[in-house]
């Protein structure tokens with residue numbers, strides 16, 4: 367008797383729950399679940415600190431919203447991509463297929479990004495790129511579900527060539543890691559430098575993430591160019607700046623770079639970085655209330671100084687918050703969700719920026735110089751610079 371009553375009560379409760387579930391509007395049901403956010407970033411290797419800064423910045427933007435997205439709680443899933451392109455598709459699928467994330471945030475390395483891009487295009491999962499600048503992601507392989515909050519690799523260096531010529535350097539050597547990021551950064555440098563009348567006397571390279579610079583520095587010394595321009599980042603950038611100084615080139619042949627060279631590494635590089643001029647879409651010393659308050663809050667939360675990667679992670683969070691709020695957490699309402707992100711103006715520590723049609727930031731590029739372990743802004747080298755988005759068809 368007792369057990370029969372129990373069964374009846376249970377089924378009544380079940381029926382009740384089902385009918386309530388049916389009556390609930392879709393939006394409320396969606397809000398009941400946690401948003402599944404996947405972070406695919408390098409946590410080991412030469413770009414490890416970049417991954418950490420991006421995650422810090424992203425979490426900071428979410429924490430400013432009480433840790434929620436459009437009113438919904440968040441569950442995080444993390445994968446260390448090791449900046450290894452050969453594991454990229456498998457790693458992206460861990461998040462998309464195994465963990466069923468609603469949004470994939472990643473990554474740093476352009477080669478790994480190509481794997482994420484493939485998975486994003488095939489699965490339709492929302493992909494937010496917080497660093498990797500590979501041009502194809504917002505050119506020929508652009509997609510409605512892919513948004514970049516950082517840059518294309520040629521954006522910073524499109525502002526660099528004229529800087530060298532204005533300073534009287536007519537002959538330059540270019541040096542980089544040979545992969546998409548370095549090659550495309552070279553593309554921007556070559557275009558801007560030759561247009562301004564400069565001559566590139568030699569293009570030097572080594573495989574990523576190799577740091578055996580000695581033979582190449584000896585070659586630079588023999589070539590005696592007016593200046594050297596480069597792309598390096600993370601741990602490898604520290605080693606390059608130190609080796610450049612140790613080889614006796616610092617003070618003799620001025621060193622310039624895509625601004626990543628001096629991001630997040632100034633304590634480690636010490637005096638070897640002093641005086642290096644670079645172009646980038648951020649500078650520590652931007653004198654705006656927005657940048658001051660961001661830097662203060664970041665330093666308090668993470669006990670370290672933010673850099674461009676932290677800003678990009680933060681802006682990725684801002685963009686996602688903006689989109690999620692517009693649809694009140696109902697991320698399945700894709701047309702309205704994506705439209706909100708496409709038309710957003712992001713009030714970033716770097717300055718306000720908007721999305722190009724191909725989903726890449728339209729932003730100012732600053733000229734900076736390293737002084738006392740800080741990137742000091744000297745001025746705007748390119749105003750509201752947009753990537754061409756060549757070949758992008760949103761279908």
Ligand code: PHB
Pocket residue numbers: 474475476477497498499500519547598599600626
């Ligand atoms: C890239 O691989 O696209 C990349 C990596 C590190 C940077 C910038 C670009 O600092």
